[in-house]
Amino acid sequence: MFSKETIQKFQNTSTPFYYYDIELLRKTLEALKKESDKYGYVVHYAMKANANDEILRVIKSFGLGADCVSGNEIKKASEHEFEHIFFAGVGKSDEEINTALDRNITCFNCESLQEIEVIDELAKKKNKIAQIAFRINPNVNAHTHKYITTGLEENKFGINLWELEDVVMRTQQLKNIKIVGIHFHIGSQITDLSAFKSLCMKVNEIQNWFASHNVPLEIINVGGGLGVDYHEPNKNPIPDFESFFKLFKDFLEIRPNQKVHFEIGRAIVAQCGSLISKVLYVKKGVSTSFVILDAGMTELIRPALYQSYHKIENLTPSPLPRERGDSQQAGGVRYDVVGPICESSDCFGKAMMLPETKRGDLVAIRTTGAYGEVMASQYNLREKVKAVYSE
Numbered sequence: 001m002f003s004k005e006t007i008q009k010f011q012n013t014s015t016p017f018y019y020y021d022i023e024l025l026r027k028t029l030e031a032l033k034k035e036s037d038k039y040g041y042v043v044h045y046a047m048k049a050n051a052n053d054e055i056l057r058v059i060k061s062f063g064l065g066a067d068c069v070s071g072n073e074i075k076k077a078s079e080h081e082f083e084h085i086f087f088a089g090v091g092k093s094d095e096e097i098n099t100a101l102d103r104n105i106t107c108f109n110c111e112s113l114q115e116i117e118v119i120d121e122l123a124k125k126k127n128k129i130a131q132i133a134f135r136i137n138p139n140v141n142a143h144t145h146k147y148i149t150t151g152l153e154e155n156k157f158g159i160n161l162w163e164l165e166d167v168v169m170r171t172q173q174l175k176n177i178k179i180v181g182i183h184f185h186i187g188s189q190i191t192d193l194s195a196f197k198s199l200c201m202k203v204n205e206i207q208n209w210f211a212s213h214n215v216p217l218e219i220i221n222v223g224g225g226l227g228v229d230y231h232e233p234n235k236n237p238i239p240d241f242e243s244f245f246k247l248f249k250d251f252l253e254i255r256p257n258q259k260v261h262f263e264i265g266r267a268i269v270a271q272c273g274s275l276i277s278k279v280l281y282v283k284k285g286v287s288t289s290f291v292i293l294d295a296g297m298t299e300l301i302r303p304a305l306y307q308s309y310h311k312i313e314n315l316t317p318s319p320l321p322r323e324r325g326d327s328q329q330a331g332g333v334r335y336d337v338v339g340p341i342c343e344s345s346d347c348f349g350k351a352m353m354l355p356e357t358k359r360g361d362l363v364a365i366r367t368t369g370a371y372g373e374v375m376a377s378q379y380n381l382r383e384k385v386k387a388v389y390s391e
């Protein structure tokens with residue numbers, strides 16, 4: 001929901017741009033800290049969701065760790081002085097591993113024996129010991145979109161259970177590696193919390209295996225993936241962190257000296273962001289009308305990439321009474337809302353109900369704080385667009 005003053009500010013800013021509600025971000029972080037601190041859980045921010053400097057500054061001020069998936073993210077996390085840095089990713093290059101070693105990160109989340117052997121070799125050259133966690137594929141279905149599920153055997157991520165024993169035994173032989181934990185991440189935009197319960201059960205079993213093989217673990221990292229409400233951002237601006245953390249408290253068995261770690265991205269930043277755009281044209285098609293925006297898939301690729309839904313609002317109040325279009329129904333008109341990019345997939349939503357819309361109207365595409373700005377491209381030689389902040 002935007003105040004009159006905010007909309008006024010939008011009207012005087014050239015579009016498109018990302019808008020960040022910093023107050024909502026703070027409130028979200030307060031809620032997250034309140035619930036995670038209850039159980040002594042350590043939360044890392046999954047930086048790939050949004051690496052905007054202003055956003056990082058706010059998140060860092062709440063004392064979160066950082067979860068990075070590239071060498072440049074590690075550099076950025078250390079510039080922002082995040083204390084604990086984890087490094088995840090199925091394809092870490094030698095250069096990135098060296099970056100991580102130079103910055104003495106807390107933990108490498110490792111996805112294969114070959115990767116662990118390379119880290120061992122590079123650590124040896126620097127005369128360092130690398131702390132690692134095994135990223136284990138628990139074969140748990142997150143019931144989310146197939147492109148954002150990661151915890152099934154058919155996905156490229158993690159060490160499979162059937163190879164775990166061999167990988168652990170061989171890792172124990174490596175002199176410049178210290179095993180400190182286990183890591184899981186089953187997918188993203190998970191709204192059915194029972195998937196996390198299944199994860200807890202699997203982690204308990206796996207923990208028993210490590211205990212029976214006398215491999216001590218201090219880090220139990222259960223990843224991220226908590227979903228947000230893309231349909232009702234005004235009703236549910238802050239995710240239900242209370243139920244989320246309580247579920248782990250209830251079902252995850254923890255041994256003395258162990259800390260539970262989370263890597264949360266989307267649930268922290270998604271709702272504080274909107275993509276603000278102007279209507280360039282309204283065009284009648286055969287069976288539908290198109291609202292053509294000045295923002296496209298270059299600014300927000302999620303609908304094209306994952307068929308994801310984003311709520312779209314026309315922020316320009318209509319001067320009543322209004323000229324009525326043919327297809328007008330009670331309460332509005334259905335439009336396909338599209339961008340200007342030369343791709344048919346450059347569509348933000350089909351048959352979206354909006355008030356009658358005209359050239360020059362301001363439109364907000366909601367819940368774009370996560371996997372929006374970070375996924376922007378310069379396709380069609382588009383300009384990189386700016387970010388505007390509420391404060």
Ligand SMILES: *Cc1c(COP(=O)(O)O)cnc(C)c1O
Nearest residue numbers: 046088188224225263264265266
């Ligand atoms: C992307 C990612 C996360 C964060 O996922 P969200 O759904 O944004 O919370 C956490 N851990 C790893 C390993 C990831 O790749």
